[in-house]
Amino acid sequence: MPTSTTPVIHPNPTGATGPAFSHQPQSVTRLVSSDDTAPAEVTALLSMSVAELLAMDNLRAGERLRGAAAPAIDVACAVLQWPDLATFAAVLPEPKSTKGKGGRRMDYPPLLMLIYTVLERVFRSGAQVDAEMRNPINWLRFRVAYHQLTGVWLREQPMTWAQFEYYRDEYLAPKHTKGQPIDDGIYDPAKPTVLQQLIRHLGVVSVELVRALGGFPDEDIDLQTPNRLNAIHGDGSTKKANSGVREFIDTFADGTTQTQLYGSRATVGTPRVQTVFTDSAADGKTGVGLNMVGLYWRHPELTDSRVVLFTGMAPGAEKEVALPAVRQVRGLIGDALHFLIYDGLFDGLPIDELLVEGVITVNKAPQADTGKKATTRASNRTRQPDNTPTAMKIATHRADGREIKTAAEKKRLRGAEFHHTVRTVLDDPGYRDPVGQRTFLTPSGKAKQKATLVSFDFDPAVHELADGTECRHGLVADDQALWEWTLDEVTGEKVKTTREPLERVGAARPRDDAGCYYLQLDFRIPCRHGDFVHRIVLRPTLGTRRQRNRATRLLRVLPEAYTEAFHALFDVRNDTEGANSSYNKTLYIQGRAQSLDPHAQLLDWLAWALLNNALTYVHHLGTGLEAGHKPKKTRKAPRAAA
């Protein structure tokens, strides 16, 4: 399909003197040396048919698709290797025109519209997709890939971005109107939006993809040695607003109000304004933009194995979207979902709500705010840590006699001093932490002294001795783990009797008569009269939304203090940072939302998820493997016990 911009090439049929060009640019002619014969491979290439050229696919089973550079058109066509992508057609609305109700004529299938959202993530802007698809060889390659996926041949004319935008705004993600609820992506069975149906379908096909990669094995839960394949992880990430222009309502002394735009430098026309923002104060964070929430699975030993199971958007507190999202995904996975790995924002009632359904939440307990401005806790006082970097005494002068003045240098010295002090404390074998504080080294060797937000007193463990008397052991949950405590006669403070939390010898997740799951944890209590096993039963308490001080929320299956087991499972959470970074890289301006409208932003986020999952499929299960290409050796050695 030559156009006026495409030079027409007529390979010389005899092939004796190399190719002849009908329009040879002047500059090229001058560069050509006197013996004007093209190298043999150039002649060979120019003599190849289009079919032969297309067969020279340089995809290597997707191995270059991530990280290393790959031609964007290769990535775009690789996306179409994911067979489940075709099944999205079933949840896409048919445009009215093809139903015979009039309206603009649709010459392209709805599935192509969805794939164009993914292409925008590959090429990073709609204008670029437009340009790339207008290149005849690109459009031909894309059509071939589309035909292989669906059995349908697309038209000879590439779809324009304007045609896509019409369908997007009309059907895929209609713009949010002021005063109407914002679509957060959670499936509403009564009246699901197209976006919600797409996100739910993403979950359906992604669970199958995870299973194909060896995830969600149908095994009974093991709380003592958790299986990482039965865990999902999640996080939210705020994307900067597309536009810095914001709308404020100013109120004047006489009571009148006026809507004003701030931050606009426009002198003509209407500035672009993003009007919907996440209420970041709900999570105690700062930042301006929308919080995109994702749930993921990743094979612990395979690189490039991330699968996105849910994409959503939190207009308020993150867990208000994360909890129903986990439930939605739990509904698709079934009993094979054992663990949710999240950050400290996921606390309170959601932990109990998930426990009822058998899902165990794994996260780090947030550190208590012991600053002067923090709310006073008369009922449950937070203990100040013994050592804080701000209170450290440090040197005032350098070795050369000059005074240490800069804040940065003081901070560095205090940090070093803190590390040194805490290490010294930990080197003393007789040292015991008081209840409300935990002193430890992180796996990377950083010294920490953590003030616990809330400690929880359990009934003492009582056992009868041979002479008929009772022996009592005080128990407390601190930093999510269980400890025995005694009273320090000198300080009058509760002190833990051991450096490490009590050893847990057994854990089960039985179900009660009502079908609710609960926890049954067995701990070994050391005693000079003979060790014994003490059982603690944790039943979820529902309906107490704000209370953090429930046993189920303060004594957890995998506390951070069980360092090896905790990090073996929890460290997959770092992958969420990889996911955020990977999404940011597909945005035209890195880290800044591509669209003003919140629903369009959610569609962008979903499109990235489709791209991610398609590339995971190609990398591990793609057709390149059948063609004899070998994937990189991606299996990493499992994390060894320290």
Ligand SMILES: [Zn+2]
């Ligand atoms: Zn005892």
